[in-house]
Amino acid sequence: MAEPIVTLQSIEKRYGARTAIHDVSFQLYPGETVALVGMSGGGKSTIMRLIAGLEKPTSGRLAYRDPHIVTRVMFQNDRLLPWLSVQDNVGFGLRDPAVTELLAAVGLAEAADLYPAQLSGGQRQRLALARALLAQPQLLLLDEPLGALDALTRRNMQDLIMRICAERHLSSLLITHDVQEAARMADWIIVVKDGTNVYQTAGAKGQGPTVVASVGEDVLQVILQPAVTP
Numbered sequence: 066m067a068e069p070i071v072t073l074q075s076i077e078k079r080y081g082a083r084t085a086i087h088d089v090s091f092q093l094y095p096g097e098t099v100a101l102v103g104m105s106g107g108g109k110s111t112i113m114r115l116i117a118g119l120e121k122p123t124s125g126r127l128a129y130r131d132p133h134i135v136t137r138v139m140f141q142n143d144r145l146l147p148w149l150s151v152q153d154n155v156g157f158g159l160r161d162p163a164v165t166e167l168l169a170a171v172g173l174a175e176a177a178d179l180y181p182a183q184l185s186g187g188q189r190q191r192l193a194l195a196r197a198l199l200a201q202p203q204l205l206l207l208d209e210p211l212g213a214l215d216a217l218t219r220r221n222m223q224d225l226i227m228r229i230c231a232e233r234h235l236s237s238l239l240i241t242h243d244v245q246e247a248a249r250m251a252d253w254i255i256v257v258k259d260g261t262n263v264y265q266t267a268g269a270k271g272q273g274p275t276v277v278a279s280v281g282e283d284v285l286q287v288i289l290q291p292a293v294t295p
């Protein structure tokens with residue numbers, strides 16, 4: 066197997082006296098999609114912020130295969146700039162064929178001159194995706210980007226993200242509260258609980274709906290297990 070593009074080893078992150086995560090270890094391989102699931106407050110977003118380089122771990126080893134790795138983050142809130150048109154939200158005024166190509170790839174070619182307020186929720190997330198892709202990241206970090214979408218739009222977005230990641234051989238880390246979404250989109254799933262990765266599945270993607278359903282069920286069981294009190 067190829068070298069992992071990101072390695073986390075015994076990562077700890079404290080904010081003052083508060084420990085957000087402790088002892089998080091896993092590796093992400095090129096072209097892979099990994100989902101982080103688990104209860105609120107478990108530490109998923111903290112892990113993602115550390116991988117994105119937005120914060121530094123308190124201790125442990127966080128290593129990238131390529132020190133110049135380009136990562137981009139997509140959040141539940143699309144963080145679009147309301148005063149810029151669709152194409153300018155992607156290219157920031159840059160008139161580049163890459164912008165046009167990206168808008169076409171996410172199905173927004175016709176909407177290039179509209180403003181974010183004129184878009185539906187699904188279109189806004191597709192725009193946020195196009196913007197994230199402009200820098201040609203090797204790693205896409207997705208922090209519940211589909212959480213606010215209706216079921217059908219959400220499914221279409223899942224397909225779009227999976228297709229784009231496959232076409233561009235992109236690795237991605239997906240945080241989601243939806244275990245079925247994790248099982249559908251990810252190659253494997255990590256359950257994060259009380260600041261540590263407590264469980265991870267073997268590969269799931271491409272193994273058919275029965276396997277996916279049983280993986281989802283296993284993962285749910287782990288998430289719902291009561292915390293062990295010492």
Ligand SMILES: Nc1ncnc2c1ncn2[C@@H]1O[C@H](COP(=O)(O)OP(=O)(O)OP(=O)(O)O)[C@@H](O)[C@H]1O
Nearest residue numbers: 080083084085086104105106107108109110111112
């Ligand atoms: N900047 C911060 N300062 C202090 N504590 C923080 C900070 N960021 C996160 N925490 C704490 O770290 C823990 C993990 O938070 P995190 O946001 O990573 O959880 P999460 O799994 O993403 O939750 P959710 O599913 O609700 O988004 C929480 O207890 C949170 O209060």
Ligand SMILES: [Mg+2]
Nearest residue numbers: 109110111208
């Ligand atoms: Mg979070």
